[in-house]
Amino acid sequence: MATRQLARPSHLHPPSSSRSADCYVADVLVVGAGPAGSATATLLARAGYRAIAVDRAAFPRDKACSEYMGPEAVRLLDRLGVVESLEAAGAFPLRGTAVTAPRGARLHGLFAAAGHAPFRPTGLSVARRILDHTLLDVARAAGATVLERTRVDELLYEGGAVMGAVVRDVSGRRGTIRSRLTVGADGLRSIVARRLGGRRYGYPRRVAFVAHVDGIPGMGDSAEMHVGPAGYVGLNPIGGGRVNVALVVPAERARAASGRADAFFFETLGELPGLGQRVAAGRLARRVLATGPFAVRSRRITDNGAALVGDAADFFDPFTGEGIYSALRGADLLAACASVALETPGPVTHAALAPYRRARRHAFLGKWAVERLIGWSMASPRLFDRAVARLGRRGTMAHTLIGVTGDFVPASAVLNPAFLARMVL
Template identity: 30%
Template structure:
């Protein structure tokens, strides 16, 4: 077993080792967890099956909620550091002209969002974790948990090449399929919503844009003469000559399992102006898809020494499909619980109580909001209700400001305005997801 870190903090997958905590996956969930743990003085190893830089299916757009989480990680989100800033949402739906809604001026959140390609974003965040002392192991494809014969607790993991990495606590941040969580008996819940997102890039004159663009009316074909799908489309300018264009569809639609989403993306874009450039001849790369596991669809988030963070724990916001912000927030909560458990002595009753505090904190923070989200996706899955919303709700700007705060989960916890108080009250009243 090798315990020492190389000078650059990046090791090969040929060797095993030991640590205070093993983090499986070095996406936003895993790298954020590693940063917070390393800052708390723990020896952390991140095992990433791919090699950086690597591509991920994502809209590449981040709301102020994610901006705040990055700031808490110590990441410089300035434009000078390669980030594109945006000042709000441009929302299409219910009328021909879109609404441009600036991000709300709040105490709890910054007034700007961000854009950065995931291939660069994930690489940057993993190196950020290394800069705080975490060890990154690339090409380490975790296949199985190592369990203690007597207690059944996880005490390490095995990789595809046979290497063993051992630690008293393990974090599963290995995405939607989360092979590690499944091996520990933590399976998905069928009573939670699931989405599918597809996206690609186009060279486009709309590459420079101060707003993230959201299309809340997603027609299967010609607008107002075809089926209205329960989902949304997006167009995010990347500032490099291209735009990230995609759509997300929820499983509350009867057509969810039988829809060709790549064809749906093409049909939707055929309704956009020709001069925007969203046609096959301007496509850069392939149309790629990914699942969106929502509303804590895999639980419990802690058990037998394993904590789940990010998509592994189904932490995507059912209102808007955002996952990165919530993965980073959960990472901090997980690190708090792990650091407290370590201070009490891993294996003691006190340490176990500290670890059980992680799912409790998650539910307190997001449980009510996610419960509202599950109700929301069921409602818009009914074409009649969806039609009423788009006809009578979307055209009203004041209502859309409320909807933006609700969908993006941007409110002040204290001393907010009337909209904030209503949303916060609804979240508190709803039973935790």
């Protein structure tokens, strides 16, 4: 089994163009220290491997996200040992989600009523500034080396396998990190995923504007999703009277926001009757962050010496609030496979990562289908309204759907002819 100390051998030199003499050697290099990267580094360091995580950002940092997690994400956070500290930092226990359709139909799904016992009756909402920083601290405590403000510029290859990366710190100094497995946990615009190839940009092309607003009237203990004719808005209480407000619009529409994101955000919210006034009654607590377009997937998630996890592998539409769960679950699956594969000397091969690919398909196939189903029905406001009205009237169906998106009810509970027929007929 590998030791935990990172070696920095003097006989290895950085590329000649480099102004830095830094060169690390590790079993695993994790590129990106969001939830996927921190969890992967933690689990592999706990398994006794030398793990190094690099992120171009300095933590704590903000991230454009609705900051909503269902009960199953809480289970994974609990396994990493962070739930208590998140709660102590003010994380908000969510009972479920209320959805309002374009023509006013409404459903309210509760985790506790979904028919399958969740890990807890509540999900959790917490600012990503807090969540990601907490997870990174856990990776450090597990023995991973963490380099912040360090960007991966390029991958290193040797004998047809990825063997680490060329990195650059904030002052522009370059160095290399050599590793037997390089994990791309670097999010939507992943450089690792681009180098592995097979990146697919899909539809709908949407852009999100995310703010923190204090004192919005009428918030309860569930998140709210409001679907309009051309996009949607999520309101999510994140603790301390603060609400995460995320506006998602088609990319063409978002062009009008260039250089004026705050103004665009409030103008567009104002078009949704009732909602604009509610949000405007609050006080902006953080500038509006914009991100997108985000419908992107990788068809090649492993290669010799490399694997993708989290958004770098595939992105779930924010509507169902499953990205953080998928990042943590993907990290679990990858760490389970990699900790076995790393027992064999040399770079971890594409073949040795086959169990990871299979496990991902098994874990995520149903979720991809449900996400598509919701995305397609949203494209037709009339159909969406009808489905929400049916689900709202038949309360248990609404709870089941929220349980599926909360990741503790199997997707088959929704993806079956009886459920689908009752939803639209």
